[in-house]
Amino acid sequence: MGMISRVRGRIRSDSFSKIQTIKSEDKIANIVWLLSLVLLLPYWAPRGLLVALGGAWLMAAYTCLVVPVLISANYRYPARWYPAVAKLAQVVKSAYAPLDRCERLFLQMNNLSTMLCQLAVFTACDRLLVAQGKLTSLYSLMFYNVLTYSVSYVRDLCTKEDWSPYVNLTRNSRVKHLAMSATKIVLEWTKAVTFIVTITFVLLTLGLEQGLDQFKPTALYITLTGTYYLLSERTFLEIWPMALSALKLERLEGMEVLYCHAWARGVTTVLAVPLVPALAWCGRWRLAVLVMYLCVFVHGRHRLGEALMKVKEARGSVARFRRATAEELATLEDICAVCLGSMKSARVTPCAHLFHADCLRRCLATSDRCPLCVRPYVFY
Incomplete structure (x- = not known):
């Protein structure tokens, strides 16, 4: 009987010590979580407290010192509700699946999705960088589209191999197809005349400055919008790899197209990120949400993610050699x-x-x- 009593006492003491350990770990986890909230408060302070006190360098130093400590502390002492949050995240992910399919379908319409992203960024720059700019974004987008058409036509002329105005019945035949040849001649002349008229109109408009009362862009506006357009438009995305290939950089190992797409997607995403807090600062909440969703979240998650994945797969396939x-x-x-x-x-x-x-x-x-x-x- 005495032995049984001693065994029961040991079991009770071990169970009690485990309960005490669990409770102490829960207390530590809760304290870590509360301290994390306190240390993250400067990010939510109105008007950017750290930036106002010491500028962007103080914010960067604070982030590099505090955020790794918070992540490691919460990983070492996870609160009991963290698994519940993970399960909730899975539920949210499954509920978000239909919207994810809609986003992918939207991005498959490449021209439409690119134009909407460009228009959102241009409008944001219009509201932030141009004083009383009403139609600056539309004028800029129209001007850049005209520039794209001109560049595309010149590129077609430079890469064109068949200069014959006639169309043969078959590839090896010398018999000319009259109707197709006439159609080809008319189309080529139409393209040439359209190109000449477009360039002349642009030069006259810029030279006489007629009808440009609403178009008063600043140098920063032109730099941001021009960079975003050049790195998002499909015509230029096809030209940059050709220019990079001309440099013959051996370290790229023939992956100029993949690297150019990844760099272009990354730069356009980075350009759109600071527009969101700037718009929120100015009270343009709806435009800030639109830029955040279209140009940062959807563009960065899908287009940038896919470009980086292709680069990773291409490098990984030859990494073992x-x-x-x-x-x-x-x-x-x-x-x-x-x-x-x-x-x-x-x-x-x-x-x-x-x-x-x-x-x-x-x-x-x-x-x-x-x-x-x-x-x-x-x-x-």
């Missing part, structure tokens, strides 16, 4: 067996063959074997 050293390239003096081009940088396969990273990546998309010796890749 090591880079060729300068001695290997100088010794072999080889050419890429895929594109037959000289190699200033290359990736080495386990079977000791060298290829351009971009060529190797395209081969990996269809096969996991070496394109030269047809052996499977085995890494040790």
